[in-house]
Amino acid sequence: MPGPQYGMARQGKIEVVIxxxxxxxxxxxxxxxxxxxxNDLKPGPHRALIRFGQIDQGWVSIDxxxxxxFPFGSMEFDVFGDDSYSLNDVRVKLEQDNKVVLCxxxxxxxxxxxxxxxxxxxxxxxxxxxMGWKPIARQGVSINMPGQTVHPGSFYLQxxxxxxxxxxxxxxxxxGRTVFVKPGNMFEIHCEAGxxxxxxxxxxxxxxxxxxLEITDPEVYRYNYENTVRVKLPKALPADLYDLxxxxxxxxxEWSWEDVAPQAVRVYQDFPGEYYLVTLGHTDxxxxxxxxxxxxxxxIINLIHP
Numbered sequence: 001m002p003g004p005q006y007g008m009a010r011q012g013k014i015e016v017v018i019x020x021x022x023x024x025x026x027x028x029x030x031x032x033x034x035x036x037x038x039n040d041l042k043p044g045p046h047r048a049l050i051r052f053g054q055i056d057q058g059w060v061s062i063d064x065x066x067x068x069x070f071p072f073g074s075m076e077f078d079v080f081g082d083d084s085y086s087l088n089d090v091r092v093k094l095e096q097d098n099k100v101v102l103c104x105x106x107x108x109x110x111x112x113x114x115x116x117x118x119x120x121x122x123x124x125x126x127x128x129x130x131m132g133w134k135p136i137a138r139q140g141v142s143i144n145m146p147g148q149t150v151h152p153g154s155f156y157l158q159x160x161x162x163x164x165x166x167x168x169x170x171x172x173x174x175x176g177r178t179v180f181v182k183p184g185n186m187f188e189i190h191c192e193a194g195x196x197x198x199x200x201x202x203x204x205x206x207x208x209x210x211x212x213l214e215i216t217d218p219e220v221y222r223y224n225y226e227n228t229v230r231v232k233l234p235k236a237l238p239a240d241l242y243d244l245x246x247x248x249x250x251x252x253x254e255w256s257w258e259d260v261a262p263q264a265v266r267v268y269q270d271f272p273g274e275y276y277l278v279t280l281g282h283t284d285x286x287x288x289x290x291x292x293x294x295x296x297x298x299x300i301i302n303l304i305h306p
Contacts, residue, residue: 011028011029011059012028012052012053012059012060013025013026013027013028013052013053013060014026014028014050014051014052014053014060014062015050015051015052015053016037016038016048016049016050017048017049017050017051018037018038018041018046018047018048018049019046019047020047023037023038024037025053028060028061029110030108030110030111030113031108031113032076032106032107032108032111032113032114032115033105033106033107033108033114033115034106034115034116034117035115036072036074036115036117037050039071039072039147040071040146040147050062050065066118068118070120070146071146071147072117072118072119072147073117073118073119073120073121073143073145073146073147073148073149073150074115074116074117074118074119074143074148074149074150075094075114075115075116075117075119075124075126075141075143075149075150075151075152076113076114076115076116076149076150076151077114077151077152077153077154077155078111078112078113078114078154078155079106079107079112079114079128079154079155079156079157080112080154080155080156080157081130081133081156081157081158081159082133082157082158082159083159084112086132087107087109087130087133087157088107088109089105089107089130090105090106090107090114090128090129090130090157091103091104091105091106091128091129091130091292092104092105092106092114092116092126092127092128093126093127093128093129094116094119094124094125094126095124095125095127096122096123096124096125101119101124102116119143120143120146121143121144121145121146121148122142122143123140123141123142124140124141124142124143125137125138125139125140125141126138126139126141126152128155128157129157130157131291131292131295132159132160132291133157133158133159133160134157134158134159134160135157136155136156136157138152138153138155161262169191169192169193169246169248169257169259169261170189170190170191170244170246170259170260170261170264171190171191171192172189172190173187173189173244173261173264173265177264178241178263178264178265178266179264179265179266180266180268181233181265181266181267181268182233182267182268182269183233183234183235183236183237183267183269184232184233184234184235184237185232185233186216186230186231186232186233187230187231187233187265188228188229188230188231189202189228189229189230189231189244189246190227190228191227191228191229191246191248191259192227193227193248196250196251197227197248197249197250198248198249198250198251199215199229199246199247199248200247200248200249200256201215201245201246201247202215202229202231202244202245202246202247203244203245203246204233204237204242204243204244204245204265204267205242205243205244205245205260206240206241206242206243209238209240210245211234211237211242213231213232213233213234214231214232214233214234215229215230215231216230216231216232217229217230233267237267238267239267239268239269240266240267241263241265241266241267242263242264242265242266242267243260243261243262243263243264243265244260244261244264244265245258245259245260246258246259246260246261276301278301
């Protein structure tokens with residue numbers, strides 16, 4: 001049952017009946033995306049029945065079936081990471097002799113379980129990635145005999161620094177909520193820093209520049225259920241896309257910290273006289289699969305007009 005699952009969680013159960021015998025009951029809430037229902041059957045015809053469990057146990061869905069004429073080898077492992085609550089889709093790629101054997105989305109978002117099956121004996125290179133996390137790889141994972149299930153261990157994905165979560169620190173502007181502002185104008189920074197915190201400094205940052213901003217309201221105050229401070233840009237400022245670095249300090253002065261909001265501020269001189277307007281509809285960017293699609297879409301748009 002590969003593929004991402006959004007919306008209501010599948011909470012039902014599926015019963016597996018092989019040759020009139022109940023052989024397995026699969027709890028979809030905790031099962032991996034792909035499940036091996038029967039393996040290494042005796043030669044000859046067989047009857048496989050996949051049926052719903054009790055109706056009141058919750059809804060179920062089956063995305064695909066697959067069968068083969070050899071015992072399926074499998075890899076079973078767990079994938080977790082920073083901000084695991086956002087880690088819905090994980091792309092798993094297997095290579096053998098520098099050739100891609102499979103590349104598809106895996107992982108149960110609740111349990112982190114992954115199962116890859118349908119493999120023949122051999123040595124495989126396993127790589128795991130998700131949009132917004134650093135990729136990880138393990139070389140030489142071997143299936144030594146037909147039908148063997150191997151456990152290459154657990155994997156932990158670290159957040160990409162420029163795509164980290166924003167539960168604390170600068171909430172807006174931030175990636176996905178970039179502010180567009182002209183030199184000399186003001187904008188507001190919404191943050192989660194505690195009611196007694198003060199913004200010590202706010203700085204626009206690129207790979208080559210650090211530009212301090214004028215803080216017009218030094219106190220971080222409660223506004224619209226968030227902490228807010230206003231800052232003003234210098235009048236002479238190059239047009240660019242900037243990271244926003246904010247440093248906080250508490251009244252006793254003994255504890256301070258900073259946060260960087262990536263690609264948070266777009267400084268522009270004037271909008272171009274001619275421009276293209278692109279409308280994107282039904283783009284669920286919660287899962288990494290949608291993020292992969294949006295990245296490809298951005299590449300296409302840049303081909304049209306960089």
